[in-house]
Amino acid sequence: MTLDLYGFGPALAAGTLMTVKLALCALSLGLVLGLLGALAKTSAHKPLQWLGGTFSTLVRGIPELLWVLLIYFGTVNMMRSLGHLLGLPGLELDAFAAGTIALGLCFGAYSTEVFRGAILAIPRGHREAGLALGMSRPRIFWRITLPQMWRISLPGLGNLFMILMKDTALVSVIGLEELMRHSQIAVTSTKEPFTFFLVAAFIYLGLTVIAMTGMYFLEKRAGRGFTRSAS
Amino acid sequence: MNWEVILKYLPRLLDGAILTLELVGFAVAAGLLLAIPIGIARASRHWYVRAIPYGYIFFFRGTPLLVQLFLVYYGVAQFEAVREGPLWPFLREAYWCAILTMTLHTAAYIAEILRGAIQAVPPGEVEAARALGMSRRQAMFYIILPRAARIGLPAYSNEVILMLKASALASTITLLELTGMARTIIARTYLPVEIFFAAGMFYLLISFILVKGFKLLERWLRVDDCQGR
Numbered sequence: 001m002t003l004d005l006y007g008f009g010p011a012l013a014a015g016t017l018m019t020v021k022l023a024l025c026a027l028s029l030g031l032v033l034g035l036l037g038a039l040a041k042t043s044a045h046k047p048l049q050w051l052g053g054t055f056s057t058l059v060r061g062i063p064e065l066l067w068v069l070l071i072y073f074g075t076v077n078m079m080r081s082l083g084h085l086l087g088l089p090g091l092e093l094d095a096f097a098a099g100t101i102a103l104g105l106c107f108g109a110y111s112t113e114v115f116r117g118a119i120l121a122i123p124r125g126h127r128e129a130g131l132a133l134g135m136s137r138p139r140i141f142w143r144i145t146l147p148q149m150w151r152i153s154l155p156g157l158g159n160l161f162m163i164l165m166k167d168t169a170l171v172s173v174i175g176l177e178e179l180m181r182h183s184q185i186a187v188t189s190t191k192e193p194f195t196f197f198l199v200a201a202f203i204y205l206g207l208t209v210i211a212m213t214g215m216y217f218l219e220k221r222a223g224r225g226f227t228r229s230a231s
Numbered sequence: 232m233n234w235e236v237i238l239k240y241l242p243r244l245l246d247g248a249i250l251t252l253e254l255v256g257f258a259v260a261a262g263l264l265l266a267i268p269i270g271i272a273r274a275s276r277h278w279y280v281r282a283i284p285y286g287y288i289f290f291f292r293g294t295p296l297l298v299q300l301f302l303v304y305y306g307v308a309q310f311e312a313v314r315e316g317p318l319w320p321f322l323r324e325a326y327w328c329a330i331l332t333m334t335l336h337t338a339a340y341i342a343e344i345l346r347g348a349i350q351a352v353p354p355g356e357v358e359a360a361r362a363l364g365m366s367r368r369q370a371m372f373y374i375i376l377p378r379a380a381r382i383g384l385p386a387y388s389n390e391v392i393l394m395l396k397a398s399a400l401a402s403t404i405t406l407l408e409l410t411g412m413a414r415t416i417i418a419r420t421y422l423p424v425e426i427f428f429a430a431g432m433f434y435l436l437i438s439f440i441l442v443k444g445f446k447l448l449e450r451w452l453r454v455d456d457c458q459g460r
Contacts, residue, residue, distance in 0.1 A: 061435040063399035066410055066427060073423035162293075169295035173403060180297060187305065194306035201294040201302065208293040 005199070008186040015182030016203055022096065022178060023165045026103035030164070031157075033108025038115030052112065059109030065170050067105060072098040072174040099171035107164050114156035118149040151222040158215035162208055169204070179203060233422055237429045240416050244426075247412030248433050254398045254408060258333035259391050265338040270345030271371070284342060291339035296397050299336055304328040304404045329401040337394050344390065348383030349375055381452055388445035392438050399434075409433055 005012070040052030059067070075093055083091025093101070122145060130140035172180035183200040187193045273284040291299070307313050307322055321327040352375050360370040402411030413430040417423050 058435070061438050062431040063396035063410065063434060065399040065402070066413075066431055066434070069410070069414070070423065070427040070431070073417070074427060076423075166293075166295040169297040170400070172297070180295070180301075184301075192309055194302065194309040197298055197302045197306045201290075201298045204295055204298060205290065205293040 003195070003199070005196075006186070006190050006192075008182070008190070008196070011182045011186065012179065012199065012203065015177060015179035016207070018176070018178040019165070019168050019180075020207070022099055022103070022168045022171060022176070023161075025096075025100045026107055026164060026168070027161060029100060029104030030107025030111055030160075033104060034111030034115050037108060037112030038119055041112060041116050042119050056109045056112040059105055064102070064106050064167050065173065067102040068099060068170050068174060071102045071105075095171065095174045095176035098174060099168070099176055103164055103167055103171070106167065107160055110160050110163075111153075111157060114153045114160065115149060117156070118153035119145065121152050122148050151226070154215070154219050154222050158211070158219070161215075162211055165207055165211060166204065232428075233425050236420055236422055237425050240420075240426065241429070243416060244409065244412055244429055244433060247407060247409040247430075248437065250406065250412075251395070251398050251408040252437070254329055254333060254401055254406075255391070255395050257330045258337050258398075259341075259394055261330070261334040262337035262341050262394075263387075265334060266341035266345055267376075269338060269342035270349065273342055273346040274349040288339045288343055291336050292343070296332070296336050296400055297403065300329065300332045300400055300404055303332045325401075325404045325406050329398075329404060329406055333394065333398065333401075336397070337390060340390050340393075341387065344383045344386040345379060347386070348379035351382050352378045384445070384449055384452065388441065388449075391445070392441055395434065395438055395441065 037052045037055055040048040041056070043049060043052075072093065072095065075098070079092045083089055126144050126148070127140055130144050135143065168178060169180040172178055172184065175181065179200055183196045186196045190196070269284045269287065272280050273288065275281050303322070304325060313319060313322060322331075356374060356378065357370055360374040361367075365373065398408060399410040401408050402414060405411070407415060409430050413426045417426050420426065
């Protein structure tokens with residue numbers, strides 16, 4: 001049996017590109033949210049702690065699909081009134097923006113915990129040493145805490161990124177033309193669901209393998225100078 | 232917030248929540264049964280025994296659940312043999328397709344958890360069992376597995392909650408579980424924020440109960456205080 005894509009190959013490739021784009025955009029948003037969440041959760045102020053805790057519990061307790069739907073369909077009225085205010089009628093979130101926000105939110109909530117663990121794993125003495133050297137708090141964070149957090153949280157973030165990449169398939173539900181949506185379109189005209197969904201599955205597998213390889217090299221680079229304990 | 236609408240549709244959301252629980256309950260129970268042989272094979276010393284479960288786990292963990300659902304629900308019908316076959320009455324139903332896919336999906340994850348737990352059993356305990364004259368099989372069933380069950384329980388409870396959230400995907404193959412029900416109600420009322428919010432609260436409540444339940448189970452299974460984490 002040879003594989004016949006009925007000329008849908010380029011469409012699938014375009015969909016794959018969109019999937020990767022969506023994953024990377026959501027990743028950047030999620031990293032920022034996660035960092036802020038972790039800082040809030042480890043801060044000395046009670047209200048900030050509460051805010052960070054609520055954010056990560058609430059977002060992690062609700063399914064990703066529900067977030068995608070909620071942000072896409074739930075913000076229509078809000079965006080309309082916002083557009084009214086700014087004098088831009090017809091202002092709305094497109095599927096890509098909604099998907100980025102929803103997936104970024106989920107990634108952010110999970111990475112909050114990863115980053116928090118990393119912050120807690122940095123010995124207190126490092127920060128105290130910074131203070132003793134007369135560094136300001138932002139400088140300590142930038143020069144001492146952040147570079148170490150990167151190394152410690154990298155494996156956890158890698159796992160989350162693989163999950164994120166698979167979750168991009170959910171955005172097809174709100175009509176974004178990514179890999180899954182293109183496969184569905186191909187299925188409706190060719191009537192070969194198994195073929196196309198299997199091809200999509202293997203493209204996702206390929207993306208996962210690429211991400212895994214990337215993570216391997218990143219971890220190797222981030223961990224240079226540190227002997228890895230045998231595990 | 233339009234609370235009246237939420238109250239009015241609460242019974243229907245509850246129906247959806249019950250279907251969600253049914254799907255998740257079926258999937259994690261059947262998945263656990265399926266995962267036991269896969270996990271044991273995955274922890275084998277022989278590479279040829281390890282290879283097949285490795286491929287299975289790699290496929291199911293590396294592809295989105297949505298793709299797997301579509302492969303089973305829409306994809307399998309492509310083959311004449313399946314449509315004529317004896318399993319067709321089941322594979323025609325979205326309900327059984329969802330349960331089948333979720334079971335296969337979660338089995339891959341649970342098998343990986345089980346492998347980790349089996350390998351985390353202190354080697355001294357296995358050696359002690361062997362030294363007492365237990366066969367490999369006996370050591371597996373009386374020593375390693377009960378021990379691994381306790382080690383793997385926290386990770387298993389995580390997986391159950393992940394499956395609870397993954398069950399929302401069943402709404403894409405026409406099932407009216409919590410998310411599907413919410414979408415149906417929204418199609419009628421045009422109030423996405425209220426209804427999705429209510430559905431989200433249901434998910435939060437269910438996962439809260441699950442977390443508490445597993446904590447109790449963990450305490451109940453604990454043999455002594457120095458064990459586990």
